Amino acid sequence: xxxxxHIIIIGAGLIGLSTADALMTRGCSVTxxxxxxxxxxxxxxxxxxxxxxxxxxxxxxxxxxIAAQAAFKAVHELAQDSKILLRDRIxxxxxxxxxxxxxxxxxxxxxxxARKAQKHYNETGIASKAVADSQATLGHPALYFESDIWAxxxxxALALEADLQSRGAVFIYSAPDLRIRDGRxxxxxxxxxxxxxxxxxxxxxxxxxxxxxxxxxxxxxxxxLRGFAVNFQKPDMSxxxxxxxxxxxxxxxxxxxxxxxxxxxxxxxxxxxxxxRWYELAPDIMGALKPATEIWSGLxxxxxxxxxxxxxxxxxxxxxxxxxxxxxWTLSAGSGDLMARMIIEGVSDDRFGLPF
Numbered sequence: 459x460x461x462x463x464h465i466i467i468i469g470a471g472l473i474g475l476s477t478a479d480a481l482m483t484r485g486c487s488v489t490x491x492x493x494x495x496x497x498x499x500x501x502x503x504x505x506x507x508x509x510x511x512x513x514x515x516x517x518x519x520x521x522x523x524i525a526a527q528a529a530f531k532a533v534h535e536l537a538q539d540s541k542i543l544l545r546d547r548i549x550x551x552x553x554x555x556x557x558x559x560x561x562x563x564x565x566x567x568x569x570x571x572a573r574k575a576q577k578h579y580n581e582t583g584i585a586s587k588a589v590a591d592s593q594a595t596l597g598h599p600a601l602y603f604e605s606d607i608w609a610x611x612x613x614x615a616l617a618l619e620a621d622l623q624s625r626g627a628v629f630i631y632s633a634p635d636l637r638i639r640d641g642r643x644x645x646x647x648x649x650x651x652x653x654x655x656x657x658x659x660x661x662x663x664x665x666x667x668x669x670x671x672x673x674x675x676x677x678x679x680x681x682x683l684r685g686f687a688v689n690f691q692k693p694d695m696s697x698x699x700x701x702x703x704x705x706x707x708x709x710x711x712x713x714x715x716x717x718x719x720x721x722x723x724x725x726x727x728x729x730x731x732x733x734x735r736w737y738e739l740a741p742d743i744m745g746a747l748k749p750a751t752e753i754w755s756g757l758x759x760x761x762x763x764x765x766x767x768x769x770x771x772x773x774x775x776x777x778x779x780x781x782x783x784x785x786x787w788t789l790s791a792g793s794g795d796l797m798a799r800m801i802i803e804g805v806s807d808d809r810f811g812l813p814f
Contacts, residue, residue, distance in 0.1 A: 462486045463657035465801065466647050468636065468670055470494070470629065471502035472611060472786055473779055474662035475618045476794030478627055479547070484802045488627045489654065491647065493634040493666070498615035501664045501786060504687035504754045505611050506710035506721045508562050508701050509544055509788045511537035512584050512603040516764025517683075517708070517724070517784065529764030530582065532809040533785060540792025541607065547791055548609050551617040562606040563589070564703040565739060569599040575705065576601055594698065596740050608701050610714050611787045638673055638776070645775040658801055660777045665757040667780035674773050679813065680781050682757035686729040687721035689754075693746040707735050708784070711743075717751065718743075729753050758783050768796055768810035777801060778812060 462485035467474045470492035478488045494500065514534035519526035548554050564586075566572040572588050579586050579601070586601040594602075623629065630649070637648045638659055647654040661670050665682040685708075692713065701712040709722030709732055720736045737744045761767060761781030766789060768779050779797045782789050799805040 465658045465660060466491060466654060466656045467660045467662055469662035469664060470497040471500050471664055472498065472615055472790040473782060473793055475615055476790040477660055477662055477779055477797045478622055479618060480794040480798035482622065482625055482627060484798055490627060491630045491633050491636055495631050497619040498612050501756050501758055502615055503612055503756055504721060505787050506701055507608045507610055507712045507714065508606060509541050509608055510562055510603065510606040511541055511788060512606050514785060519764045526764055533765045536792045537785060537788050540789050543791035543795060545607060548614060551621060553609060553614060553617060558608060559699045560607050561602055561604045562608060562701045562703060563595050563600045563602050564705050565595060565598040565600045566705050572599045572601055640773050645773060658775045658777060660779055660797060662779040664780060665759040667759065676771055678767060679762040681760045681762060683724050683760050684755060684757055685722055686732050687719055687754045688729050688733060688750045689752040690718045690747045690750055692718050695746055704735060704739060709735060711736055711740060766793060766810055767812050768793055769800060769812065771812065
């Protein structure tokens with residue numbers, strides 16, 4: 459490892475950590491730098507837990523456009539590879555001890571709408587089952603995506619960071635003033651007067667990635683879409699055994715080992731609409747909950763191309779791995795692996811390049 463290239467990764471969320479993991483597996487030394495005080499404190503902090511290739515359809519592009527279809531195909535293929543890598547990595551880190559029931563459910567107002575959605579999924583090669591199981595879906599018509607899986611993303615991120623540290627990765631936190639420069643000797647990172655020499659820099663800073671790359675006048679077409687998550691103590695009652703998605707609001711209910719979480723929504727200014735929606739969908743459960751233990755809000759880094767940006771920039775030695783939107787947890791391991799193969803093995807993949 460001492461003879462491998464030294465790579466700085468900006469961002470200690472799921473994408474940055476997964477990139478570090480893949481690079482270290484290939485013999486690189488890695489330094490991870492983040493503006494926050496620890497790992498997975500941004501977009502990666504409190505998601506729904508779903509690793510769902512089934513939901514690769516981009517938001518906001520219109521499902522029938524050529525751009526959306528191309529983005530879906532690219533993201534879905536990467537998501538399938540990523541799911542396999544994630545499942546193996548989760549198991550290796552000892553986080554699948556209780557083996558949660560696989561699959562995710564998506565709720566619809568009626569069976570007619572569920573069947574219509576199922577037809578569209580079938581046309582894109584995604585298998586689902588139409589169900590109306592009172593225990594699994596709280597009595598709502600739904601589609602069941604059996605090939606999806608789920609796990610606690612933050613728990614995974616903390617375990618992965620500890621594993622990376624044990625393997626020699628260096629983590630620098632509370633570094634909001636990081637600057638990157640392009641010189642004759644290649645790219646460098648500068649922080650509080652100290653210059654970090656490196657062979658490559660990977661920008662994996664989620665919604666902050668455009669600000670980092672703006673130092674080189676590199677435009678990253680992204681939007682930051684706010685989402686919310688509310689955690690509760692699990693009530694002593696029958697609860698869904700797999701995550702439930704709401705087709706109407708891009709939100710979900712997930713029951714983890716130690717808590718219940720409702721999360722999601724787009725374009726809302728508070729968690730109130732999220733809670734109101736799940737009071738409509740799951741009144742018995744929501745009515746039995748004690749006051750929330752945590753209310754959190756974060757920004758999803760949504761690529762305007764409908765797929766992440768993974769690849770080289772015009773600056774030699776400077777790379778980008780960002781813009782994963784609602785698919786960040788699902789794509790994390792696959793994106794990290796692809797980034798590492800690009801840097802170390804010279805692999806190219808035009809599907810995820812920046813639009814220069």
